[in-house]
Amino acid sequence: MTDDRQPAYDAVIPARVRYDPELPDKAKLLYGEIRALASREGYCWASTAYFCKLYGVTDECINGHLRALEKQGHIIRECLRDADTSQVLERRLWVDLRKYAARDRDAPPPEKLGTPPQEILGTPPQEILEENNTSKNSTSVEDPPVVPPAGGRRPRSKKEPRKAPDWKPERFAGFWAFYPRSENKQKAMDAWDRLRPSDDLIDRIGRALVKQKATQEWKEGVGIPHAVTYLNNARWEDADGLVSQGTSPTGWAPDPEVMSS
Numbered sequence: 001m002t003d004d005r006q007p008a009y010d011a012v013i014p015a016r017v018r019y020d021p022e023l024p025d026k027a028k029l030l031y032g033e034i035r036a037l038a039s040r041e042g043y044c045w046a047s048t049a050y051f052c053k054l055y056g057v058t059d060e061c062i063n064g065h066l067r068a069l070e071k072q073g074h075i076i077r078e079c080l081r082d083a084d085t086s087q088v089l090e091r092r093l094w095v096d097l098r099k100y101a102a103r104d105r106d107a108p109p110p111e112k113l114g115t116p117p118q119e120i121l122g123t124p125p126q127e128i129l130e131e132n133n134t135s136k137n138s139t140s141v142e143d144p145p146v147v148p149p150a151g152g153r154r155p156r157s158k159k160e161p162r163k164a165p166d167w168k169p170e171r172f173a174g175f176w177a178f179y180p181r182s183e184n185k186q187k188a189m190d191a192w193d194r195l196r197p198s199d200d201l202i203d204r205i206g207r208a209l210v211k212q213k214a215t216q217e218w219k220e221g222v223g224i225p226h227a228v229t230y231l232n233n234a235r236w237e238d239a240d241g242l243v244s245q246g247t248s249p250t251g252w253a254p255d256p257e258v259m260s261s
Contacts, residue, residue: 011036017074024225024233027065030055031074035095042099043078043092064234066093071232076100165189167196175205179227180213191231208239215242 011032018028030051037044051062069075076094081087094100165172172192176185197205217223225235 017069020072020074021226022072022229022232023068023074024065024229024235024238026061027068027233030062030065031069031095034069034075034093038093038095042096043094045090045092047091058240061237061240064237068233161186162189165192167193168202171197171202175202176227178206178209179230180218180221181224181226184226184228188227188231191228195231205236208236211239211242 012035013028013032017023017031020028033051033054034044034046037046048059048062048066051057052059055062066075066077070077074095078092078094078100079088080090080092082089172189175192176182176188212218225233229235
């Protein structure tokens with residue numbers, strides 16, 4: 001790291017990121033690091049390898065968190081390529097919408113960056129609605145407080161519920177039967193269709209779920225994300241450091257008839 005690219009002293013994680021229910025905690029921490037490194041130019045220059053070394057994790061883990069942050073509209077990823085060879089010269093992780101748009105006045109600004117997530121569960125206490133003004137971070141993004149409407153979730157448009165996803169419906173049926181939470185099946189099907197998991201990934205998710213369901217927290221019903229969150233944010237990666245407590249499943253569950261390829 002060069003001297004003129006030192007991160008800001010404080011890492012700012014605004015309310016719209018801290019209380020986004022679709023983000024794993026490690027993705028929120030990564031956002032704070034990205035923003036600290038973006039305090040001067042409005043974008044973070046650091047590579048995936050930099051974050052892997054910083055936190056001692058795999059590039060797959062970091063890329064999963066970056067995908068989650070981008071999907072929720074908290075960052076914009078931009079790759080600068082050589083005009084002749086198309087080789088990637090630099091990757092930029094933008095957190096400042098105005099500086100991103102100003103770099104190319106012909107480019108329309110993204111719609112999602114800076115917009116609070118559409119679903120915030122519950123009403124946070126008053127003190128969390130005010131940003132900490134002691135930070136030395138000079139990023140110019142305005143972060144409005146997240147104030148959900150009274151009564152919880154925002155109303156959604158009604159649509160005809162689906163019976164099964166389009167992608168490998170029989171494999172999803174096994175996943176849904178084996179997953180320990182059963183809320184928001186329609187959204188889980190949408191996430192499954194977006195992910196379009198290969199058979200190898202499906203097997204990996206199955207093995208991860210066996211490990212995670214064997215942990216004391218999940219047995220007690222603590223920390224289990226919604227299925228849509230699990231799929232959107234690659235939460236099977238959380239099981240990488242866990243030791244298997246039983247036989248690896250065929251399909252999803254120890255019973256091979258729960259789901260087969």
